[in-house]
Amino acid sequence: MIVEKFLIAGGNITALVYDCPLSDRVRTSKKLLKEVEQVGFVSTNATLPNLTMMGGELCINATLAFAATLGKNERLSTSGLKTPIPYANKKGSTTIKIPFKFKKDKNIILLDGIGFILYDVQEKSGITKSELSDLSDKYKLPAFGGIIYNKNKITPYVYVSEVDSFVKETACGSGSVVFSIYSGIQDVMQPTGKIISIHKKEGYFDISAQVTRYE
Numbered sequence: 494m495i496v497e498k499f500l501i502a503g504g505n506i507t508a509l510v511y512d513c514p515l516s517d518r519v520r521t522s523k524k525l526l527k528e529v530e531q532v533g534f535v536s537t538n539a540t541l542p543n544l545t546m547m548g549g550e551l552c553i554n555a556t557l558a559f560a561a562t563l564g565k566n567e568r569l570s571t572s573g574l575k576t577p578i579p580y581a582n583k584k585g586s587t588t589i590k591i592p593f594k595f596k597k598d599k600n601i602i603l604l605d606g607i608g609f610i611l612y613d614v615q616e617k618s619g620i621t622k623s624e625l626s627d628l629s630d631k632y633k634l635p636a637f638g639g640i641i642y643n644k645n646k647i648t649p650y651v652y653v654s655e656v657d658s659f660v661k662e663t664a665c666g667s668g669s670v671v672f673s674i675y676s677g678i679q680d681v682m683q684p685t686g687k688i689i690s691i692h693k694k695e696g697y698f699d700i701s702a703q704v705t706r707y708e
Contacts, residue, residue, distance in 0.1 A: 494521075498529060498707040499558035503685035504663025506707055507558045508532045509544075522547035522656045530660045531555055531651075541577055542569040548655035549573070550636035551606025553589070553666025553700055556580075561587040561704035573606020573635075588701040590694075595674060601628075602671045607636045607651075609671040614643040622659035625652035640668050646682040647672050664689065670698060 495511040506529040513521055513534050522532040532547040533555040544559045546552045551573025560569060560580035568577045579590045596603040600611045610628060612620075620639035629637040629652055641648040649665035652658065662668070664683035672681055673691035680688045692699040 496525070497562070499561065500664075500705045500707045501554040501557050501666065502664040502683045502689050502702045503687035504683055505554045505665065506530050506663070507552075507555050509535050509555070509559060509562070511535045512537055518547065519656060522658075526656065526658055526660075530662055531653075533559065535559065539570075542567075544569065544571040546572045546636075546653075547658075548635045548653035549606075550634075550653060551604060551667060552636075553591070553670060554664060554702075556589055556591075557587050557666060557700070557702055558704055560589055573604075575605070585703060586701050587704045588699055590697050590699055591670075592697040593670065593674075595671075597674070600675075602674055603632060603634070604667065604671070606634070607638060607667050608632050608634050609638040609640055609668060611640045611642060611672065611675050614641050614648075617641060620650045622652055625650065625659065626654070629654050638665065638668050638671075640665075640672055642672055642676070645676075645678050645680065646684075648684055664702075666700060666702065670700060673698075 499507045508525045508529040534545045536543045556571045566581045570577045581588045625637045636653045638651040649662045649668035669681040669689040690701045
């Protein structure tokens with residue numbers, strides 16, 4: 494078993510674990526979550542490069558991290574999405590193309606593998622684990638996040654049911670997509686001050702960020 498760590502848009506420490514047995518994944522996730530924000534599992538013997546998140550959720554940043562380890566322009570599969578997606582690595586930036594079907598109900602947006610609730614910073618200054626846990630149960634999603642936004646900057650929180658984790662994240666790709674849907678803003682500033690760019694195309698989103706290895 495090999496573990497590699499990455500930063501996305503200057504934050505969101507993400508561990509990718511290679512060839513971890515299914516029976517060890519929850520234990521491994523809980524151990525790694527003491528030092529990283531999220532954990533994804535890579536199967537090297539799959540026909541197509543494959544990523545499965547610690548709770549079976551969709552995680553944009555982990556998908557970006559995984560794509561950054563691969564070739565220049567190919568396809569991969571990831572948990573939370575039913576079909577493989579294209580990715581590209583160019584000039585220090587990684588881009589993934591994700592077909593998004595979403596549902597919007599006031600300040601709640603639901604994606605295939607994760608949902609989010611959004612608040613203006615003037616409405617609310619923080620989000621609790623119990624709030625996101627209740628929403629995860631209500632909407633029957635493996636993960637639920639919360640976004641506090643101030644102009645184009647987000648403060649993201651994510652709860653993952655399978656490992657009962659709650660993290661105030663330093664960057665969040667899924668949260669950036671949801672905020673872009675909600676606000677129309679394309680360049681979303683993370684808590685690190687770095688940008689995740691969201692560009693809506695016909696039937697999908699281009700999501701781009703800088704990915705670096707974390708030592």
